[in-house]
Amino acid sequence: MVQMMARSLRRLALAIGTSLALLFGFITVAPPAQAAPLYGHDISWPQCPSAVGGFGLPLPPASTQFVVVGLTKGLPFTENPCLASQVAWTKTNNKPTHGYTMAGYPTATQLSTYGSRGPWGSNTRAGRLSNVGYSEARFAVASMNRIGFRPPVVWIDVEPRPAQPWPASTTAQQRDNRLIIEGLMRGLRDAGFSYGLYSYTSGWAEITGSWWLPGVPVWATAGRLDYPTEALDRCWQPSFSGGRVYLSQWYDDTRDYDLTCEPYAFTPLAIPASTLSRSTADFNGDWNNDILARVTATGDLRMYPGKGDGTAWGGVRIGAGWNGFDVLETPGDFNGDGPTDVLARETATGYLWLSRGNGVGGWLPRTRVGHGWNVFSSIVGPGDFNGDQFVDVLARERSTGYLWLYRGNGTGSWLPRVRVGSGWNIFNAIVGPGDFNGDGRVDVLARDRATGYLWLYPGNGTGGWLPRSRVGHGWNSMTAVMSPGDFNGDRTADVLARDSQGILWLYPGNGSGGWLPRVQVGTGWNGLNLIF
16 A cells, blocks of 8 residues: 555656646656656657658657667568668767567568568468568668667567558457567567567457567557656556566657656666467577477486477486476476476475476576375376466376366466366376467377377367367377477477387477378487476
8 A cells, every 4th residue: 555655646746747848848757766767759750751751740859868769661561761860860869779660460462472581481371470570570670780770679569550450350360460479579589689569458459369478578558648647557557468568658749758667777678488389398598499308317307409490409408306206397488477487296295396497498496386296197288278378287187087277377376276077097198289280279189098099189278178089090109209389390289209219200280180291300319208
């Protein structure tokens, strides 16, 4: 309550001071020193002269404390015609500066032109859309490179664009839109830029289906205002995507106004990798899914970084003493900070530990997230199984064969568990590949102990199942079966399996519940007693 009263007094003081300052086109209020925001403006092609297609709007006043410069002329694959002169203005006036670039759904020509220009395979629609987003980022990066502009952060502007609309009438279209945005994120990351997201709640919901990305910074807009207090509220309110709000914006007929939500030195932001698979195995943050494995002889934990093309680099030791655990699983981002985590069950105690990934192939301090988990004979991280955008865990009870859904709450703990199946003791391998059949919902693969059949149990997206189908036979010849999600870079879920000779095979998914021809990934994998 004391904090709420302090915030209310702070906002009142701001309202009084800024109402006068706005008469002069800029804010000069000085909030309390311990949390003093900076006040700035964002500019782009509307500030260009009409002769080059702008509106001739004024540049910021000399008192502005920072500037965010738009790189495009309102659509992707265009350039702000005044980019060079506007950036020169910020340098001449010694203003801290960010950039922003527009995200947009491609035209048919753009999809054809850029669908193969990126790190993902172009044999799937998902891969092509992701590559278009990547190319949108690369176009913006090229614009910056031409004028020597290297801002610490480039914001990705995601909002409805009437001139090139986002298709958003179905959840499938919203998933496609996410691919574009994710491609932009990766394109900026690969070029060495920190990034964040600019949008507002209803626009983000319309375009992405309220995509939850708690690890990605946010620049939030309060829309059209005559006063900044509502913009300040955006700093404290939950953001449209769950990310931490760094900047807040509002505008009137003359200018766009911005403020920093807390003291910020305009340095690059730490950005964890993002993924759409929801059962990610990208442990080192390079946007390629990895393999984790434990060495039988030593108990060392090793990471085999994926190259994104169906192969992996040599193993790197990322931990020692892991032989005290009898179950290891990558659930994805379990605690909501962005990087991939590992769940580990301690053999002696039945404790379940969350080993938090740091996003670059290492660890943050572990936390205990459960006890009594030795009653389970299988623990699987399928991703977001119930559709709330938080990753979950499926656990099979040894004595009954019941399958339980342990719903993650997005912050490293649990919601009440729900029983989602019985008779699961007939399976000797249960795997969570992500979305294996291409319907946007995460699925489960299970190997029948008696027959060696591999069954696909499609999730219904709300914590239940659609009818199962058989997707393979002879799988009892494999001594280990796991899935890192998309391992070959075509944006469809795959499976890895080790045979009795120690050969590791990639079984690429075809994106619709079937397979492409298998490919050998490596040999000598018999020295590992857990692959996950």
